Amino acid sequence: MSVTVAHTLDEALELLAATPSATVLAGGTDLMVELNMGHRRTDAVVCVNRVGELRSWRHDPGTDTLRIGAAITYAELMDAPLAGFSPALAQAARTVGSPQIRNAATIGGNVGTASPAGDGLPVLRALDAVVHLASTAGTRDVPFAEFATGPKRTVVQPGELITGVTIPVLNGFQGYSKVGVRNAMVIATASACLAVDTNGHTVRLALGSVGPVILRAPEAETIAVQAADFEAGTIDPEAIPAFAAAAAAAARPIDDHRSTAAYRRRAIEVLSRRLLTRAFPAPTPGASS
Amino acid sequence: MSDTTAAVPTTGSNQMYVLHVNGVDHEIRDAWLGESLLYVLRERLGLMGSKGACEQGECGSCSVLVDDELVCGCLVLAASATGQRIVTIEGVAPVGAPSDVQQAFVDAGAVQCGFCTPGLIMATHALLDRSPEPTEYEIREELSGNVCRCTGYGRIIEAVQRVAVARRGGAA
């Protein structure tokens, strides 16, 4: 077995090109559990969480987008200045594990694991994030919507590295909510991210832990857009239950050891309703009821 | 306890690496490179202060600092921590001269069986370094990665508050 710590992106990519079967290690909070439990064996590890290019982020004021390096941790996403660019990502980050986990766990690792319960992922799906991949052969960008092909299955090829994700910086409410058995250290039973783009007049709703991959709820989004007054920040209150019902209908939950499909669907309904009510706190003046 | 290679699955590599623990460089030889930092600290370096219970990041009893960040030692691949500053509970204060946090845990009765204590001391130092006057809510959230089966946490929170008061010049 070999363990190599890469310090630059080129070095990391060359190591992966030389040993395409090598396992990428970032914060280790998924990988080490598998190694400790004997669920995963590996002959070569390339450690990437000290690669400067992956440890950095950049806000592009021209496009108003934020590029987040793959090795940025949840602890960093939770706090200023990054929290200001995506409040939902900061909220999701705060729900991850514990301080010890958030200090180590990276956004790239969350994307790489591609668990339907990954807390950062509904936010990336709601924001139509782009995932950046690189190898010695070149780089490619994959829409987050096409990145995961199933639970814990992704389009990443041997020799490829996730270098980061890019999200738009939106003007409008963003929220992330999660249901689990307790507050700390819990895997989501169901989760939802709502993001409002006040300028573009869109409402995006993404659902976690209720399908093989993160889902969007397009019908719910349409209901919200039609009922919302984006300038006033208000919504027709009658649309809220319809929105929540459409969100629940978009979920594709299963029964498993953590919960039942029926409970998860109901949780999505409640979370979606709460998020929309927070996004548009006051009813449209003069609207019925 | 010194060398338990036989107990660990070996893929036959003896790449030597160096860990910088509590200010001292240690050469790790003939070790399986898949070992966690917690395992290497305890079984190869004889630093038994960090405890192992779950080995999956859930209990916090293995908490150590790596380059000033509080992390679970069980989730750090030891061979990847080369060139980083590792501080364990043994590095917090010399034997016989406890840190203020250690003393406060004793004074507040926050130690019962003691298994969780090293991890909680590490987490408390990290918490108070970042936030010198935490609210009770903040203390609970920041120590949520450390499980204690004995105390019910009340005295642990009291210990943290005592240190915060004493550090800003009040009576502990």
Ligand SMILES: Cc1cc2nc3c(=O)[nH]c(=O)nc-3n(C[C@H](O)[C@H](O)[C@H](O)COP(=O)(O)OP(=O)(O)OC[C@H]3O[C@@H](n4cnc5c(N)ncnc54)[C@H](O)[C@@H]3O)c2cc1C
């Ligand atoms: C106690 C505990 C609690 C947890 N709680 C939560 C929680 O509440 N919410 C949540 O979402 N997750 C949780 N997790 C899971 C985990 O912390 C996250 O998925 C985390 O984001 C993984 O990041 P990492 O950097 O630690 O990944 P690693 O373990 O280093 O890697 C994860 C996977 O991604 C691959 N990978 C990592 N980086 C890259 C890259 N740059 N390019 C290509 N592949 C890469 C690795 O090869 C590996 O397969 C928890 C884990 C533990 C142990």
Ligand code: FES
């Ligand atoms: S042994 Fe590391 S967190 Fe439990």
Ligand code: FES
């Ligand atoms: S004192 Fe026994 S586990 Fe905390």
